[in-house]
Amino acid sequence: MADLxxxxxxxQIGSEGxxxxxxxxxxxxxxxxxxxxxxxxxxxxxxxxxxxxxAEAAGELIVSAQVQVSDPLPAFEALAPxxxxxxxxxxxxxxxxxxxxCIAGQGELPFRVAAGYDVNTADLRSSDRFLTIDYSxxxxxxxxxxxxxxxxxxxxxxxxxxxxxxGGTSPLAVRAFNCPHCAAPLTIHSPAIESIACGSCGxxxxxxxxNVQLLVRAAQALRVVPWLPLGSVGTLAGVEWQAIGFMRxxxxxxxxxxxxxxxxxxxAQAGFAWLIEYQGHWSFARTLASPPAVSPxxxxxxxxxxxxxxxxxxxxxxxxxxxxxxxxxxxGDRCHVDDYICPPLMLSRExxxxxxxxxxxxxxxxxxxxxxxxxxxxxxxxxxxxxxxPNPLVDRHRxxxxxxxxxxxxxxLVQLAFAYLFASQVVxxxxxxxxxxxxxxxxxxxxxxxxxxARTLLVRHSTDLDNNWLSLSSTLxxxxxxxxxxxxxxxxxxxxxxxxERWYEGSPSDEMVFNGVPAGSxxxxxxxxxxxxRRVAVxxxxxxxxxxxxxxxxxxxxIFLAIFPLWSRWRRNAFEARRWNESDLGGEDE
Amino acid sequence: xxxxxxxxxxxxxxxxxxxxYQGWSLFxxxxxxxxxxxxxxxxRSFHK
Numbered sequence: 049m050a051d052l053x054x055x056x057x058x059x060q061i062g063s064e065g066x067x068x069x070x071x072x073x074x075x076x077x078x079x080x081x082x083x084x085x086x087x088x089x090x091x092x093x094x095x096x097x098x099x100x101x102x103a104e105a106a107g108e109l110i111v112s113a114q115v116q117v118s119d120p121l122p123a124f125e126a127l128a129p130x131x132x133x134x135x136x137x138x139x140x141x142x143x144x145x146x147x148x149x150c151i152a153g154q155g156e157l158p159f160r161v162a163a164g165y166d167v168n169t170a171d172l173r174s175s176d177r178f179l180t181i182d183y184s185x186x187x188x189x190x191x192x193x194x195x196x197x198x199x200x201x202x203x204x205x206x207x208x209x210x211x212x213x214x215g216g217t218s219p220l221a222v223r224a225f226n227c228p229h230c231a232a233p234l235t236i237h238s239p240a241i242e243s244i245a246c247g248s249c250g251x252x253x254x255x256x257x258x259n260v261q262l263l264v265r266a267a268q269a270l271r272v273v274p275w276l277p278l279g280s281v282g283t284l285a286g287v288e289w290q291a292i293g294f295m296r297x298x299x300x301x302x303x304x305x306x307x308x309x310x311x312x313x314x315x316a317q318a319g320f321a322w323l324i325e326y327q328g329h330w331s332f333a334r335t336l337a338s339p340p341a342v343s344p345x346x347x348x349x350x351x352x353x354x355x356x357x358x359x360x361x362x363x364x365x366x367x368x369x370x371x372x373x374x375x376x377x378x379x380g381d382r383c384h385v386d387d388y389i390c391p392p393l394m395l396s397r398e399x400x401x402x403x404x405x406x407x408x409x410x411x412x413x414x415x416x417x418x419x420x421x422x423x424x425x426x427x428x429x430x431x432x433x434x435x436x437x438p439n440p441l442v443d444r445h446r447x448x449x450x451x452x453x454x455x456x457x458x459x460x461l462v463q464l465a466f467a468y469l470f471a472s473q474v475v476x477x478x479x480x481x482x483x484x485x486x487x488x489x490x491x492x493x494x495x496x497x498x499x500x501x502a503r504t505l506l507v508r509h510s511t512d513l514d515n516n517w518l519s520l521s522s523t524l525x526x527x528x529x530x531x532x533x534x535x536x537x538x539x540x541x542x543x544x545x546x547x548x549e550r551w552y553e554g555s556p557s558d559e560m561v562f563n564g565v566p567a568g569s570x571x572x573x574x575x576x577x578x579x580x581x582r583r584v585a586v587x588x589x590x591x592x593x594x595x596x597x598x599x600x601x602x603x604x605x606x607i608f609l610a611i612f613p614l615w616s617r618w619r620r621n622a623f624e625a626r627r628w629n630e631s632d633l634g635g636e637d638e
Numbered sequence: 639x640x641x642x643x644x645x646x647x648x649x650x651x652x653x654x655x656x657x658x659y660q661g662w663s664l665f666x667x668x669x670x671x672x673x674x675x676x677x678x679x680x681x682r683s684f685h686k
Contacts, residue, residue: 447640455647459654466658504661507669522669535669562669563661598663605654612643 057104058206059090061155065102065201067111070094074102076155080167082148084376085242085254091157099158101191102201103180107240107319107374108337109201110178112193121190124168124183129404130344130397133172135190140172140179141341145402150184175338195337199317227251236372237292237314243376245293245369247278252369254376263376270368270379272296275428276311276323278371282421284332284412289313289321291421293371299362299385301632312373320374323417324409328427329434330417331394331409339406340395347633348388356388356395359435359631364398387435391627394436411436433626441620448616452609459605467597475505476592482511482518482576484583493572493590495527498565505562506593507572511586513541513556517579518586522560526568535560540579561596 063074076091087105094100100113119135124145127133131142146169153161167184182189223236232248236255243263244253250271252263274294281290293312298305308326315321322333340351348357366381384399392411397404411434414427476496483489498505507522517540524533540554578586657663 444639448643451640451643451647455651459651462651462655462658503659524669533669535667537667558667560667560669561661561663595661597658598661598665600663600665601654601657604664605650608650609647612639612647616639 057088059088059102059104059203060205060207063090063203063205063207065092065203067094067100067196067201070096072100074155076153076157078150078154078157078161079152080148081151082146087148091155093156100193105240106242107238108335109196109198110193111196111201112178112180112191115190115192117190121181121188124170124181124188127170129399129402132341132343135179138174138177139341140174140177141339141404142170143173143339143404144171145169146171173337173339174341178337197318228253237290238316238320238372238374240320240374241292241372242374244372245377247370250370252378255372263378270296272309272368272370274309274311274370275325275425276417276421276423280421280423282417284313284321284417284420287315287318287321289315289318291323291371293373294369295366295373295377296368297364298367299360299364301362307367312371314372322407322409323412325428326434327432328414328430329437330412330414331434331436332412333396333407333409336395336406336408339397339404342388342397344386344399351395354390354393356390356393358633359387359389359394360633361386389436391436392438409436411438432630433623435627435630437627439620439623439627441616441623445613445616445620449613452613455609456606459602459609463597463599463602466595470595473594474591475594476572476590478590480574480588480590482578482586482588484578484585488575488577490573490575493574493592495569495571496592497569498567498594500567502565502594503563504595505565506559506591506596507535507562508557508559508591508593509537509539510557510589510591511539511541512588513539513586514582514584515542515544516540516582516584516586519577520558521575523573523575524562524565524570525573526566526570528569531566531568533562533565535562 059074059077061074061076065072065074072092072094074090075093078089078091080087080089087103090102090104092100092102092111098113100111103110103112117136121135122133127142127145129142129145133140133142147166148169149164149166150161151164165184167182169183170181172179172181176194178193178195180191182191225234225236226232227234227246227249229251230246230249232246234244234246234253236244241255244255245251246253254263272294274291276291276294278291278294281288283289290313291311292314295310295312296307297310298307300306308324311323311325313321313323320335324331324333340349342349346358348355350356362385363382364385366377366379369377369379382400386397386399388395388397394409394411396407396409398407414430417423418427475498476494478494480491480493482491505524507524509520511518517538520537520539522535522537526532537558537560539556539558541556542553544551572590572592574590
């Protein structure tokens with residue numbers, strides 16, 4: 049068996065912890081080496097004697113135990129990142145395919161490591177499970193578990209007791225060394241760090257054990273000064289993060305380069321996170337331990353109660369790196385990226401030949417970021433609307449709609465009160481006959497009484513006029529005082545047909561209003577002249593209505609009130625249009 | 639905008655209430671408001 053390569057892991061044989069409230073002890077480990085570095089699989093045993101594995105890779109901790117599955121397992125060669133696999137009724141997505149070599153073992157292990165062995169492993173994830181298929185044996189071994197945080201495991205008896213968490217502080221083990229190319233001082237903040245890009249000479253140094261290795265010698269042509277200096281410490285989402293790495297990446301569309309910046313943040317207990325900056329827009333991102341199962345090319349999906357829509361897709365390339373990274377970073381690394389948005393969130397899938405990973409980014413206001421990290425440098429000016437930038441007009445539109453409905457409801461209640469409660473009543477309804485005479489004639493209505501002043505008195509004529517006209521001059525007369533009010537109406541109604549089409553002109557009905565009519569006893573005298581187009585008497589239903597509620601006023605008010613939500617809706621949609629103008633993949637449905 | 643929306647909306651509502659009370663309507667044809675006295679109208683028909 050080869051010697052273990054020393055790493056900066058805080059775990060050791062004898063370390064203790066708790067998983068799902070079950071105490072465990074670390075009794076052994078194997079060390080595996082793959083293209084991007086090392087990872088440890090710690091053999092743990094619970095108090096009930098059951099064994100399990102605690103994987104420690106790329107800043108993530110996963111507890112898993114071997115299980116038996118009844119479904120046939122797919123061949124390693126048949127798997128591909130992002131492929132969906134169904135096992136025993138559960139659907140998993142392939143997230144990582146590695147060919148690694150178990151190089152060393154230590155302590156109590158359920159098998160012999162001997163001189164080491166090669167192993168193909170496939171990592172799969174579902175919404176709440178992590179699954180590893182170990183192809184080192186036939187049939188392959190299956191391990192099921194879940195991702196946990198350092199804090200959740202409540203680890204004790206760690207390698208260096210002076211660095212163990214006490215009083216809530218982070219177990220920060222910082223290693224310092226000099227760049228093997230330019231001798232600039234460099235530091236490593238986490239045992240998960242696999243590579244460092246020197247800010248002085250641009251060399252990329254591999255870190256897998258105590259001996260650092262120069263991977264790329266001062267070969268970075270592009271030099272970028274990070275807006276947020278590496279080493280800056282700030283609190284986001286209640287966690288104190290330190291910026292330890294910076295990466296400039298680009299995507300290309302129709303010959304145009306679209307670059308953005310990514311800052312790797314580290315907290316000893318919370319692990320790694322990212323700050324992403326594009327044209328002054330910032331997002332705080334974390335890798336998803338339970339990614340959604342989304343087949344490549346899907347336009348949208350639902351995850352965590354939210355609907356995400358595909359916003360952009362393309363190939364991203366690493367253009368410049370400086371600082372620490374938890375994988376062997378290299379300028380020129382490419383991956384396929386799909387961005388799905390549901391502002392203020394964005395889920396991004398990064399797909400390479402052997403791995404797929406999902407991250408969730410949440411939009412950050414630039415001022416919030418500056419305050420969190422105490423950055424005095426002026427903020428990078430924001431340009432345009434970013435993919436997951438919250439639309440501030442959505443909330444405003446909702447409030448404007450709320451105002452509209454409150455006022456409209458009040459107006460409708462007022463209208464109903466005027467119509468049904470405040471003495472809107474018919475004071476006279478009578479049939480009148482307008483005879484077919486060649487000259488003017490008059491008709492007198494029955495008497496009616498107004499007990500109090502009428503704000504308005506509506507006179508309505510509903511006739512059976514047909515292809516003729518009728519001229520009315522109505523006089524409202526108070527019987528006792530002789531006070532009179534006059535009004536003139538012209539009613540005409542013609543209809544016919546041209547070919548197969550019917551046509552109508554005018555109306556057989558008409559209304560007229562008398563305003564401010566005092567209390568009294570009244571009658572209506574109607575002088576009329578009937579047209580000679582059709583010599584037929586006209587029957588009229590005369591209605592006199594006291595204080596009618598004018599529905600047209602309500603309609604006008606509602607139209608006026610509706611201007612505000614229509615305006616705010618237009619502005620909200622204009623914001624969304626600006627957002628989707630930046631996407632090649634479609635726009636707002638509304 | 640919300641404050642202006644509230645202010646304009648409430649003012650419009652007050653105008654609406656007043657218009658309903660006064661019997662104003664943009665679309666109704668109003669009869670002449672001039673009052674005239676009709677001689678000898680008491681209990682009798684009016685003739686031009």
